[in-house]
Amino acid sequence: LLLLLVVLGLELTLVCVHAEGKTSLIGKNFNPEKIQGKWRTILVASDKREKIEEHGSMRIFVEYIHLFRNSSLAFKFHTIVNKECTELYLVRDKTEEAGVYDVKYDGYNRFTILDTDYDDYIIIHLRNIKNGETFQTMKLYGRKPKLSSNIKKKFGVLCKKQGIVIENILDLTEADHCLQAEVGRMTCASRWVISSENEEWLSTNIVP
Numbered sequence: 316l317l318l319l320l321v322v323l324g325l326e327l328t329l330v331c332v333h334a335e336g337k338t339s340l341i342g343k344n345f346n347p348e349k350i351q352g353k354w355r356t357i358l359v360a361s362d363k364r365e366k367i368e369e370h371g372s373m374r375i376f377v378e379y380i381h382l383f384r385n386s387s388l389a390f391k392f393h394t395i396v397n398k399e400c401t402e403l404y405l406v407r408d409k410t411e412e413a414g415v416y417d418v419k420y421d422g423y424n425r426f427t428i429l430d431t432d433y434d435d436y437i438i439i440h441l442r443n444i445k446n447g448e449t450f451q452t453m454k455l456y457g458r459k460p461k462l463s464s465n466i467k468k469k470f471g472v473l474c475k476k477q478g479i480v481i482e483n484i485l486d487l488t489e490a491d492h493c494l495q496a497e498v499g500r501m502t503c504a505s506r507w508v509i510s511s512e513n514e515e516w517l518s519t520n521i522v523p
């Protein structure tokens with residue numbers, strides 16, 4: 316009987332390990348503080364391809380991630396709605412599991428951070444449920460506008476594991492990320508530098 320229990324216990328452990336493979340790879344070591352800051356969408360994948368194609372609700376371009384004190388994460392995105400660049404702000408509330416969040420967007424989403432090294436890339440898995448239907452989306456974000464092919468390959472392998480075929484992975488490196496708002500701010504900043512050389516303008520317009 317003891318032996319049987321030991322065998323059963325082992326099997327249970329194996330089942331647990333297997334089940335965990337589907338969720339976060341980083342598990343309890345995940346440090347949400349370190350994923351804050353600027354990111355850029357590099358690759359997106361989905362088993363419902365139209366969701367990531369033009370006009371798809373999951374074709375959204377990240378700008379930054381912010382961590383609230385209550386451990387919720389805020390994501391700022393840019394997307395194209397009716398041919399216009401629009402900002403999108405989503406708050407993801409944490410669950411009891413490390414690296415797993417809930418968010419309402421185009422239905423309900425369970426959001427899992429599958430992998431990250433914090434400095435270069437982050438890989439995210441989304442399970443969407445809406446009106447009894449479900450689909451998955453995966454995203455690869457980079458700190459810089461381009462990522463090495465090694466990391467892209469890693470993303471491909473993880474997609475395959477989740478059952479997303481390689482034909483449904485889109486490279487958005489060269490796509491319009493609709494970051495006009497960002498460009499706008501940069502223009503303002505450079506204008507500011509130019510005008511600050513003009514002290515007369517400064518004293519009349521800025522100094523009270």
Ligand SMILES: *[C@@H]1O[C@H](CO)[C@@H](O)[C@H](O)[C@H]1NC(C)=O
Pocket residue numbers: 383385386387406408409
């Ligand atoms: C956490 O705080 C943010 C910002 O104040 C808020 O939007 C969000 O709903 C909060 N989440 C929870 C679970 O209270």
